Amino acid sequence: MDRAALDALGEEQVDWRHKGMPPELWGRTVGELRARRPHLSQLPTPLLTLSRTALDHNLAALASWCADRGFDLAPHGKTTMAPALWEEQLQAGAWAITVANLPQLAVAREFGVQRVMVANAVISPLSLRWMSDELAAHPEDEIYVWADAVRTVQLMHDALAADVPDPGTRPKLRVLVERGGSGGRTGARDLATALEVAAAVEDSPYLELAGVAGYEGAMAHTPDEQAREVVAAYLRDLAQVHHELAAAGCYPEGSTPVVSAGGSAYFDVVDDVLRPLADSGARVVLRSGAYIVHDDGFYRGISPLGEHPRTAGPTLRAAMHGWVRVSSQPEPGMAIFDAGKRDLPFDEGMPEVQLLRPRNTGDHTVVLEGIEVTALNDQHGFLHFDPDSPAPVQIGDELRLGLSHPCTALDKWVLVPVVEDADADDPVVVDLVRTWF
Missing domain, CATH: 3.20.20.10 (Alanine racemase)
Known part of the structure; x- marks a missing residue:
């Protein structure tokens, strides 16, 4: 490939055109952000990331x-x-x-x-x-x-x-x-x-x-x-x-x-x-x-190197995740988050709730169970859980979602942050991948 063309991607300036990039980082180049290594907590939701x-x-x-x-x-x-x-x-x-x-x-x-x-x-x-x-x-x-x-x-x-x-x-x-x-x-x-x-x-x-x-x-x-x-x-x-x-x-x-x-x-x-x-x-x-990229949905279930391998070799790992924030709890057993069909894939299955990011300094990620994404509107997602039990999430909580179908995930994002370790309490961003759809 053309090394100069690839290197030039690092000179692209981040600004308001790039969903997921906060105003604080506008005006900086992709190369500068690589060197700066911001944390996920410095980026807004909704967000799509890749795992290095x-x-x-x-x-x-x-x-x-x-x-x-x-x-x-x-x-x-x-x-x-x-x-x-x-x-x-x-x-x-x-x-x-x-x-x-x-x-x-x-x-x-x-x-x-x-x-x-x-x-x-x-x-x-x-x-x-x-x-x-x-x-x-x-x-x-x-x-x-x-x-x-x-x-x-x-x-x-x-x-x-x-x-x-x-x-x-x-x-x-x-x-x-x-x-x-x-x-x-x-x-x-x-x-x-x-x-x-x-x-x-x-x-x-x-x-x-x-x-x-x-x-x-x-x-x-x-x-x-x-x-x-x-x-x-x-x-x-x-x-x-x-x-x-x-x-x-x-x-x-x-x-x-x-x-x-x-x-x-x-x-x-x-x-x-x-x-x-x-x-x-x-x-x-x-x-x-x-x-x-693999996924936590369709390909996880059907790939020969997925969760039920049908061939010899290392199993594939999901490299993409969605990050969303709970924005409303309008009734018992229900919460709304700030991402929808414009942000996350939905044609091969709904996203799945995986982790609750730390609420306070010193806290750690928590695996969430018993909570399901039931629908996506254009800009909102619906969470449902047992209305008779304490709510597992509250307004302001940030969640990590597993996603299904890479082909309809990355097309919604122009710059995709690459994190070093998606399982970390506050993942470090080590790169930004530019897409052309």
Whole structure:
């Protein structure tokens, strides 16, 4: 990545635009705040933080898991949209960064990511021409896109041909044939269609057939054996496309075909089904993105390295937390806090109450039980507890919440404080992560 662009993030000035930053710190740069190491108690609520120790643990955990199996990792950058974290993933051995669309690709390119997979079809002529210009300016770099229909390939060819009449003057755009499954998302629904797409790519002098890809997370949403078998059947179909293309000699001579699958929920099944492809010379690429942040909800329950591991390796740790303050106790058994849907993820489960921060100097954090987040409004959260027992919280109390679904957590924050130890009585802020959503 572009070291100068990353270093420049430290020069950004913190001000009123950055939710979670108090007026006392406005006017200071991110680099100054890193050096100052403020405590969490110096920041207002609501707040989202990341844990440095958990991030480091998760980076190492999946890097070693992939290395042990001969897999490559192209983590989905859309999870964090944080180039500083992408750099850490690449430094930990990631082969590429995955994105979902042109705006995300533009962020990756602005920060110098040299190998990017766009896990989507790109059919906008304006987008395709910009990508062609990027490759022309940086011929050593690689951009991969997906296609699941001959019509998609035709549109890509036409857009590139209109912009560059002579295809020999620019690097080719690499294309992965996307295999889908019944009831899933995008992707060719049968082998014949997938092979037709591959043939269309081969026929275009502007495109290069680079391999096969798909997304198994759309096939199932639970960790049980039946769900995993549905995923396995889909992955076998994906592998069949690769086998057919390899047997027919469709891949460019001397190239290493890419076979890509693996979100953050079923990479154990990817291991079971696709490892033989890695052993036989294909580049098997996982695109797991949520692993670096993990969570205390959906991924804690479904990840192969979650609370109920289904594969060997260190279990992942939740690296994100919400911090809120009780602002009202309008009736027995109920309290309101100062964060809502604008601040915290809610699409894969409500936040969970974990800790009460110290009320007074010298106090310590207290684990809270018997108190539940039942709903989120735009800017308010609802707590419920036994109305016939003493209230476990009072107005002014600050709580730590466990959160579910990293992909819809970080998109609500431009600057995310990174704390050294989220379990400390008053965690120290050691960094600020900039996101681009």
